[in-house]
Amino acid sequence: MTGSAAAALQVEGLWKSFGPLDVLQGIDLEVAEHEVIALIGASGSGKSTLLRCINLLETIDEGRIFIEGEEITAKGVNVDRIRRRVGIVFQSFNLFPHMRVIDNVTLGPRKVLKRPASDAEADAMRLLERFGLAEKAGQLPDRLSGGQQQRVAIVRALAMQPDLLLLDEVTSALDPELVAEVLNVIRELAAGGMTMLIATHEMGFARDIANRVCFLDAGRILEQGPPAQIFAEPREARTRQFLTRIIEAGRL
């Protein structure tokens, strides 16, 4: 997948520890433009931390991260400028509860991209409409269901027109019947060519949507490959063990 152009995202030898705990132990990962990568692995394997490092929400201990060839972990880099290009959606939505849906979506475009409010709102309405949320625009987030809130969070990230979208277990906090509506949104984004890095426990979804699946174990990418190979014939014993447990739990 590595053409002549720089990769959308490149992670080189990334280490990150919290105190004595090495959460990431030398992650190497390259993501091409339009590629969809699913990160799977047990809780605590480092999926979320990896995503937070890529969005510079965590400082890293060792290694380098590039976005379209530009090192974002270099000294003196403007983190706010980097974050405009990388969207992230959190497990717990993290919408701004004091703002209407439309204001949640337009905050970044208005304050960071300095776009006129009317333009930002027109664009936001188009996005909300596309994801079936137009009639929620004037409401406060706590009037919405979890699935709707998470879709708003995705729209909020998209409104910044990021080159890369990071999704951190975005369905884990949802009631089962609300998961599908969020996954459908992500499917549509993948079909539209959005480059995405998705940490998920939804194995069926990962298998359907991802170009490549990375299995994280104890802070390393233990195995990666096309979904068909990872889910059908994993090479590593740990991957097999993990997938067996998932199947036993009825989640695949």
Next chain:
Amino acid sequence: MTAQGGPDATSRGGPASLPGSRAQRRRDERTSALRSTLVAFLSTFVVFGVLVYIVVNSPGWPAVQASFFAPDIFWSSLPGIVAAFLVNIQLFLISEVLILALALVLAVARSSTAPVLFPVRLMATVYVDIFRALPGVLVIYILGFGIPGLNLPGVPTDPFLYAIVALTLIYSAYVSEVYRAGIASIHPSQTAAARSLGLSQPQALRYVVLPQAIRRVVPPLLNDFIGLQKDTVLVSYIGVVEIFRQSQIVEAGTFNFTPYLATALVFLVVTIPLARFTDWLVARQARRGGGASGAASQVASALGRSRGGQAAP
């Protein structure tokens, strides 16, 4: 209980006389509610009756009655006392605005994390420590007598001005701690979400953290302002003729304490509704879940902040 044949027998329309029927339970409830009310009324009547009896029959009662409950002095002093209370209201309103602003600056300074802002953080911390440690009366004395006493040219001597400055200095320290607690109560994930959109730290504070923090601390802020309203009487010590000073003046002229009773009544009339309003606001927050989002939006709506319709600009 439900032996009767038809399906209706066990439901709302069941025989009213059956034990356990809805109608019977209603009757029982009404009877016991009536009994509770009666008991509460009687016990209140007895307790207060005994208290009044003890006071009125105490050996010093005639003297106390004459010096605290003189109706003619009460009515003659009341207009002057109410007029003087306008000074307290002015003191309260002006210093409240200044306190809200200064305290916010202090709280933001203390909540900052950037290394370059360390001196600012230090100054704010020292300020809050000092003014929370000093008794308010001392600050009022030192400012009100000390600074004019320097006889510096151009330095104002109006005690009203020093009263405002002193109250602002004292209360800003307390109120900044209320703000700071509010800021600390906003989950870091809110800042993370804001920063992930590319907002700078000050922008995240301005647009995401502070609006939520301030709405959340409205009830404790009101609580502090009830305190401020009462503490305006402290500035009588530096010669501001406000309600307490006014009642002292009347007392000095009549050798009667009734004006103090009038002053107390004025404070009760003004402060109790404000305290009730604060309690109501707190109860409302708690009742509606009191979560981050809940509390924020309720306080916002309680304050009459209207929300526009669909995507209004």
